[in-house]
Amino acid sequence: MKAGVELVKIYECLCDLTRLRLLHVLAQGPLCVCHFQEILREPQVKISKHLGYLRGRGLVECERQGNWMVYALPAKPDRELRANLACLQDCAQDNAVFRADLARRKKLAPKFAETSPCGCATGARC
């Protein structure tokens, strides 16, 4: 049913650079909002709103860990989402912004490990 609507919904999520960066960096493992802030260097509202947008469309899932909200890619993405996330990873490879995000995530990993409410900074599922 829905007739292509689902696919369009996915693309609607992908047509914003901030959301692309969130999804791209999430492929390395779950993260809290404050970690996203440091990795993307964007204000809290912006991050939170876009994560909310993605969550409402099922592109990310989240779980509360005390004060922290830990976001992750869906445990069981359907075919279309899987294909598009893979495509994004592929396209992001030779792009400066995405590479910089990954580099920053790597660099900040030890710092995150200290403050993190769970193992999310290490890439382990919370």
Add this chain to the structure above:
Amino acid sequence: MKAGVELVKIYECLCDLTRLRLLHVLAQGPLCVCHFQEILREPQVKISKHLGYLRGRGLVECERQGNWMVYALPAKPDRELRANLACLQDCAQDNAVFRADLARRKKLAPKFAETSPCGCATGARC
């Protein structure tokens, strides 16, 4: 350069069902606007506007053949566009709307062959 902008532009093109259908059906070969109208069963303005949108972002190319405007996918799409068009084809496979479009294109092919200003109905480059 442009830092991910290009990729976002692609996704902006993909986040509308009509445009998805246009691109999907175009993968089978070039088509005129009037043929799109019959295949998608959508009014001329709608088709023409979305093709204009796609053209402005480099997702399609077009060439005039007398009264007809023949649209085609770019002759030399870059990496990101190629990857996403392939992904679209993949995702469209098990979707009713896209399949119906293809079926209608196939069914209408002989009719197009008569009225077509060129070989575009057959899938040959104009």
Add this chain to the structure above:
DNA sequence: CCTTCATATTCCTGTACAGGAATATGAAGC
């Protein structure tokens, strides 16, 4: 030149965000 055909553009209204500022929520600790 006047038509006709195929296509494009303009003008309109409505809707969906993006982004930032300020404020609200909710959990944990004192």
Add this chain to the structure above:
DNA sequence: GCTTCATATTCCTGTACAGGAATATGAAGG
């Protein structure tokens, strides 16, 4: 209870379309 921290929501303004109706363009043929 009050604070603090992390995160979400609300309220605002501006912009980008989507869609349809009407009109314009541009090519080809009488």
